[in-house]
Amino acid sequence: MILGLMAGLLFTPLAWAVLTLLSGFERSRLISWLGILAQSLVSFALWVTVASEGGFHYQLGGWPAPLGIELRVDGLALTFVMLTAVVGGACGWHAGIYLDPEKTWHRYFWPLFWFLWAGLNGVWLGADLFNLYVALELISLSAVGLVALGGQADALRAAIRYLMAALLGSLAYLLGVALVYGQFGSLSLAGISALLPAGSGQAGLVFALVLMVAGLALKTALFPLHGWLPPAHGIAKAPVSALLSALVVKASFYIAARLWLEFGEHLGSYGLAQLVGALGGVGVLWGSWLAFRQSRLKQVVAYSSVAQIGYLFLLFPLSWGVSEAVALQAQQGITLQVISHALAKAAMFLAAGNLIMSVGSNRVDALAGVSRFLPFSLFSFGLAGVSLMGLPPTGGFAAKWLLLQASLGSGQWWWLIVLLGGGLLSAAYVFRVYRASFIENSDTDQFFHPSRSLEVIPMILALLSLGLGLVAEPVLSVMTLPFSKGGGG
């Protein structure tokens, strides 16, 4: 049962991709909307099954990696599968209305969208280093294609830049994988983890881990490797930006976090953990500051992603060499941060797209008077902003609370500065947008009104990120679903 569902999550998106590649925009849209429904149902079914039967580990066709595909599903993977279904589904729905069918190249959105989804599920469910690489490449290439969908010279330039960064990151990661394979002759995460105690303390392995993490950090846009992100996320179409910020950067972070949690104990060190955390912390402050300085709305949102991604890397110091309880708090906090940022950022990009469409300009200043004409989209933007600021009762706040507890519990008080200062700086850039929208004496009275469903989708996402804080406990309980050591041929 579980196997069928997992295979469904991986292979049906590929099938949708091929189908949509062969059809025009309108028919692809219909196919895709049906596909989104199917994917959501399968994800939900997987949850129900795992909740009753426990997690699962499987070697597809009995072949061990690297020839075969190793899959595993546990609470964490399940959480992300469902997150993808929600956010990906919302973006696909939005894109179907937002994109202009008249432009012929827009029909390529659909196959790229489905390749992306397949890659994402591959990352969440993958259990060996090589297949994670394949899935990651699938994500990167389709993401680059989606950015280029903008069609203008700027979009192509941003896409090329993004491609370079993504390839460089993949290379570093692949090099690390090769080193590990040379050492152990295994690529399975669980297998390596079991062999590690014998081979610990080897400089080569530490180097391999550093290479892999560095490559993934580049793909995740950790400071100072973030330069490629704002142009790419800023110039893409609104639903594409939403997908990229909400899900794509999380995939590479997810692999980095898995590596760290599996291997960090043996191969990591206090210095390395603190260094990664410090880069994340600087990213939070620097990204927020740059977001505050941007004059274009989507650039504000894009730089805000750089800042929010920084928080994620606090996982490294807060889970290394600390008590079990603190490590658990840190993991829970980071998971909530990933989910709430995905929901809030997707909502924000989609709402920003509506606002820009409405005022006909992408400048923050142009928002004057929009509160009277497009209050609904502005409200979605605002609610998502509350979550990014980490104010209660949002998911962002729940994450911040757990991270504060983890920092205090492990005596690493310096992360408090990042957590609280970052929150205040993000308030600065969010309130800058609010402020612009409250100004009354605007020059323009010409507002275009986007269709109702375009406005509803970001509101749903924003409400989900808001409600996440209230139901954080049950959401986190999905993450800790028991893992049954079953599997095999």
Next chain:
Amino acid sequence: MTANTLIPLFALLTSLLASVIIFALPEKGHRLRTSVNLAAAGLKLILVGVMVWGIFHGQSFEFAFTMLPGVQFVLRADALSMLFAGLSAVLWLLTTIYAVGYLEDSPNRSRFFGFFSLCVASTMGIALAGNLFTFFLFYEMLTLSTYPLVVHRGTRQALRAGRNYIIYTLTGGAVLLLAIAWLHGLVGDLPFRPGGHFSGLEPELQGPLTLVFVLLIAGLGVKAALVPLHGWLPQAMVAPAPVSALLHAVAVVKAGAFGIVRVVCEIYGLEAASQMGLLTGLAVVSAITIIYGSTRALYQLDLKRRLAFSTISQVSYIILGVSLFGPVGVAGGLVHLVHQGIMKITLFFCAGNYAETLGVHRIDELDGAGRRMPGTSVAFTLGAFGMIGAPPLAGFVTKWTMGTGALAVGMDWVVAVLVVSSLLNAAYFLPILHRIWFAGQQQAWPHERRWGRLETSAWLLWPPLITAAALIVIGLIASMPFSPLSWVNLIVEQEVMQ
């Protein structure tokens, strides 16, 4: 789920749902919006009444669920929360009536009333919060929901005031979050409990807990406008009059003061806090704030600005009261929570009436206003005399109780502070009264509007008249059951009995 579990939740939801409905209503649906507003306010008042009655007869009302690992979301009605909830429920109804009249024919009313209800939902949550974590949720929600009200007019001045407001309050919120998280890390999730938790404390926790206390007070002090954290308040008076009234009387400054009361009495406990030497510092800070606010008020020429500085001074009476060690002082402080609210809302209603009807904003333009607007001016006069502390008005009850409380514990200097402050109050209020009643009108009103036979719109006139009448009644029946003073004595009994 019994009724007693759900009533606190419903009391919160009435204004939360009202806010959602109002946002959903079209901008032009004025009549429907007003009905929703008034119905919700009336319903809330009934629910609060039920809870007050129940608590008086020894029932308990609690709603709780686990929100995060180790942290509970708790709404609980106790005697102290009812003091604040009752105040906000009554004044919300009156302020809503006033705001409907005040904002007639102005744009963005849907947005205004939506956030207005959200703001009241937050104060309800602050009143009913059963632990610091829940308190913080609503404390920050209050910040967010008041910002759109402060900048409502969208002018340059309003936006600047809004920016300062948000910088002050969010920074205060961050400090408060740090303190709450730290406290949680030290001792776990503590419910508010009469008598507090820290009476038999291990000595090694003393140091961190003292530091946490300072952070808590600093975080809460921003909203309570303790000097030197008060800078945002005088600027925020650019907001429309009903907003100022709500901000100064129930919502923001009171939320800060109420939080300080909760922390001192029900987390640390009066006894433990005074043993740790925390209360003397608090008393000194609040005494300085009282004198400073009154002194600055003397120099203000704008009516609302003068009232704003007066708020800074008056709210600190509450904090001074709880830091007086003894039960009588605490009673004086707590009762002022209600009294100051009613007096200040009366004064701001009246200031709003002068501005709306005559276009008068500055004090020197008020000459002869008493003849043109006798109802408003009588209400204003009663509010001002209440502030000064003239018997038998509500303000006198406060000052008398606090004075005897201070003498009982041998803090004679507090009496001196009270006397000086009363003199200063007289010095900045009496000249206004003189202008209103005894000076002749010098020039035409800057921007006069007429409403038939009444001096101003009935929506604007009745609320201040009702609150002004309440000032007399509360002062006269101070010792009868269900009066604020006897309710406060009920609370103090619980605090000290533990």
